[in-house]
Amino acid sequence: MPENLTAVVTGGAMGIGGATAECLLEQGWTVHTLDRAGKGVPGAVHHVVDVTDADRQVEVATEIGKINALVTAAGVNLRPADGPAQRLDLDAWHRTLDINLTGTMLSVRAFYPHIADAGAIVTLGSVAGIGAMTWADGYTASKGAVVALTRSWAVDYARYGIRVNCVCPGSTETGMMDGVREAFSEESRVELPQQRLATRREVASVIAVLCGTETTYLSGAVIPVDGGATANVAGMPFPRRRVRE
């Protein structure tokens, strides 16, 4: 592992971003977390930033200076406010797109000039960006756009040696699941190939690999971290989890 690698992780105060910061710190990276919440993970340098604030992101990017990886994990899921399109709460729609899509773009815009050669950007999509998710128009639209933008950025920034990949988690045990856990009762978990949600760490460890210096020819990839959920053909039964004979 080369020395003196620095990463910026937005949404790094908790959840998948927090676990990514922990993973990178364990591997010897210097980590800066950006979050609208006031506390980062121990060992990281924390900056209170709302990712919708373009000027503040540029200010912090200039303060931090050269980095090797940017992870855009800040995001919201206002799904409980969604419903059929005619009932969709327009404020929730705009807020979701502002944070998940425009916020991601503003992070790339602010930090890209400071990313060293052979650096990496890892965006956070979702299985909702590559498949259907019920009554979540704003969230689905924002994540589909992040997937599309990741591919464009991978091509645009390749000439500068910067790799851009998108990690698309399935349902993961974080604060984002608060309020919707009842939908993941034992009964519906069996609809997932592994019959459980992902841990934060299982998603973070994939992000950390993409930040690293080994995956130098991997760019424009959209990687589901969903235990096989999107690989499954709807309606096709799959073997239930069981003790191996």
Ligand SMILES: NC(=O)c1ccc[n+]([C@@H]2O[C@H](COP(=O)([O-])OP(=O)(O)OC[C@H]3O[C@@H](n4cnc5c(N)ncnc54)[C@H](O)[C@@H]3O)[C@@H](O)[C@H]2O)c1
């Ligand atoms: N948890 C899941 O099931 C799941 C599944 C697929 C994709 N994702 C995506 O992964 C990313 C991380 O989600 P998570 O599950 O860790 O959620 P989380 O709620 O645990 O963490 C999200 C973090 O983003 C921060 N944040 C939100 N809005 C912000 C803003 N405007 N400015 C700065 N920080 C802001 C929050 O303070 C929080 O620390 C999100 O983009 C989310 O859409 C999560």
